[in-house]
Amino acid sequence: MLSLFRKLIHSRIGALFALVFIGLLALAFAGADVSGLRIGQSSDGEAAAKVGHARVGVDELGKTITTAFEQEREQNPTLTMRQFLAQGVMNDALSGLADRAAMQEWAAKNGMGVSDRLVDSEIAKQPAFQGPDGKFSDAVYRAFLAQRGMTDAAVRKSITQSLIARQVLSPVAPGAAMPASAVARYAAMLKEKREGDIAFLPSIAFAGKDKPSDAVLATYYKANAARYQQPERRTVRYAVIDEASLANVPAPSDADIAARYKAKADVYAPSETRTVTQVVVPTEQAAQALAVQVSAGTSIEAAARAKGLAASKIADLTRDKLAAQSSAAVADAVFAAAQGKVATPAKSGLGWHVIRVDAIVKKPGKTLEQARPELVAELTTEKRHAALLDLSSRLEEQFENHTGLADVAKAQGVTLTTTPALTADGSVFGQPGQKAPADVAALLQGAFALEHEGEGQVAPLADGKRIAIFDVGQIMPAAPAPLDQIKDQVARDYATEQGAAKAKDASAKVLAAMAKGASLADALKGLGVTLPPAQPVAITREQLAAMQQSGRQLPPPLVLLFAMSKGTAKPLAAPGNAGFYVVSLKTVTPGVIPAGDPFLAQAGKQFGLDMGREVAEELRTAIRNQVGVTRNETALRALNTKLVGNQ
Numbered sequence: 270m271l272s273l274f275r276k277l278i279h280s281r282i283g284a285l286f287a288l289v290f291i292g293l294l295a296l297a298f299a300g301a302d303v304s305g306l307r308i309g310q311s312s313d314g315e316a317a318a319k320v321g322h323a324r325v326g327v328d329e330l331g332k333t334i335t336t337a338f339e340q341e342r343e344q345n346p347t348l349t350m351r352q353f354l355a356q357g358v359m360n361d362a363l364s365g366l367a368d369r370a371a372m373q374e375w376a377a378k379n380g381m382g383v384s385d386r387l388v389d390s391e392i393a394k395q396p397a398f399q400g401p402d403g404k405f406s407d408a409v410y411r412a413f414l415a416q417r418g419m420t421d422a423a424v425r426k427s428i429t430q431s432l433i434a435r436q437v438l439s440p441v442a443p444g445a446a447m448p449a450s451a452v453a454r455y456a457a458m459l460k461e462k463r464e465g466d467i468a469f470l471p472s473i474a475f476a477g478k479d480k481p482s483d484a485v486l487a488t489y490y491k492a493n494a495a496r497y498q499q500p501e502r503r504t505v506r507y508a509v510i511d512e513a514s515l516a517n518v519p520a521p522s523d524a525d526i527a528a529r530y531k532a533k534a535d536v537y538a539p540s541e542t543r544t545v546t547q548v549v550v551p552t553e554q555a556a557q558a559l560a561v562q563v564s565a566g567t568s569i570e571a572a573a574r575a576k577g578l579a580a581s582k583i584a585d586l587t588r589d590k591l592a593a594q595s596s597a598a599v600a601d602a603v604f605a606a607a608q609g610k611v612a613t614p615a616k617s618g619l620g621w622h623v624i625r626v627d628a629i630v631k632k633p634g635k636t637l638e639q640a641r642p643e644l645v646a647e648l649t650t651e652k653r654h655a656a657l658l659d660l661s662s663r664l665e666e667q668f669e670n671h672t673g674l675a676d677v678a679k680a681q682g683v684t685l686t687t688t689p690a691l692t693a694d695g696s697v698f699g700q701p702g703q704k705a706p707a708d709v710a711a712l713l714q715g716a717f718a719l720e721h722e723g724e725g726q727v728a729p730l731a732d733g734k735r736i737a738i739f740d741v742g743q744i745m746p747a748a749p750a751p752l753d754q755i756k757d758q759v760a761r762d763y764a765t766e767q768g769a770a771k772a773k774d775a776s777a778k779v780l781a782a783m784a785k786g787a788s789l790a791d792a793l794k795g796l797g798v799t800l801p802p803a804q805p806v807a808i809t810r811e812q813l814a815a816m817q818q819s820g821r822q823l824p825p826p827l828v829l830l831f832a833m834s835k836g837t838a839k840p841l842a843a844p845g846n847a848g849f850y851v852v853s854l855k856t857v858t859p860g861v862i863p864a865g866d867p868f869l870a871q872a873g874k875q876f877g878l879d880m881g882r883e884v885a886e887e888l889r890t891a892i893r894n895q896v897g898v899t900r901n902e903t904a905l906r907a908l909n910t911k912l913v914g915n916q
Contacts, residue, residue, distance in 0.1 A: 608627070
């Protein structure tokens, strides 16, 4: 909540420090917008940063970034490493790794440490390292490390750093109590109401009437090529093979059918289930008395209630199931009684059971011949599925031996289909709203992972009864759209950009006129340009907060409205050179929260937690500054180039 207030009144707040699990291995620092980073091994190579007497290796930082990128690509397949790094990931990852190392060195100087046994316990309780018995398995642990190219020492180092961070930060994280007067003041701000007017000066309204020449557009297009970037597109050639279409799948033999019948003997054997109502009492005498009463005509439910007991109904009991729930004696008694009758009271570990048999369902079972049709169908399905899996393996071998997709399709008697150009999310390029069929969508992740065209692949489809053979027909790399295809759009953008500068000048004229006493409406009229009228606005911080909490993006003019002084007007550039806003704040009505309102207690608790987080962040920063962190900018630039080049 404190963070929300600060954002709304434009006070700056640092990135919150948090402790999170990194992968399945350890607790670690999370930088802004970077989570789930894997901590790689320390490297004897070049240092990305020196942290006191320790260091963060370039290899370690590179592995951390690469793992984070791979995880992000699972959600956003079209993401490139260049785009990923442009979000500041390298700085965030380096800060996280450096903070961990700084915390460890600072703790050591102040007599803090972590025992090997505590690290062992952290490793042992990770589910990823447990064997079939649910206990820690050294073999599973070693296999996990080998699969990910990690070492035991690196894992232990990461866990040690994380446990130390917990020791240092946990005492301050719970926060402190904010004075009641401060709580009341901050909380009342949420009820504050602001009223004013917002005018929009669109760039297009100030654009020139003359069309730009082709040369001007070409120059503008070249300078803004990134704006017209089109995503990578690929066509996919594919065919689907259904297990039902497979020839030469042998029919189940009599031996197969007999073996399956034997394996399912419990399914085809005669069975009897019973639905009962029971009461459990502590003594045989009480059970006999209750049984006599029920046999005489009193319902078992009423008889139980009269004695302060409750009857329970249990459906579809077999003899074995009832015996397992109670005892063999109870099961024998129940299955000896007729429907509607009370079984002879019998004892289990729970007490004495008085049971009425409500219903009996008997199934005669099936002979081998009676079960044959369903067994044949079941075995046939299994054989077809096995044949499909075998075919899939053979086709994979053919593709590995460089057999072309067309040749494989011809041999299998299937026809190839080529999709239109698709983006990684399955959209048909150039046709908004159209998506690839479900079967093709299942192939896209694999198709976009291929490096070259014509590399045949096999993939199972969702129903498990079909496979697809496919390759990439054509790869169209991400690149700006040709100018001749988007000339009208470029012309509009050029006009908008030219008009944006004039819109900025116009907003300055409006503010100057208002400073001399003109109203916003009159100042707009004085521009001599047809513009949309100013819109009155009245809103509370609470309403603005509700918009943010609902996931809606806050309109920048409304945010500015709460960062202004009463009686002032300010300009604000609209995104994308769309124009300029002029925001005028007329009145500010302070919020009032009555004493004793439950909201004050809730706000006080939240403010205390926020204060604790900020104290933890300040402590982390102080430790980092005291230990000292020196970045190797040359190594970082080289790593950036390497990561982008390896994409």
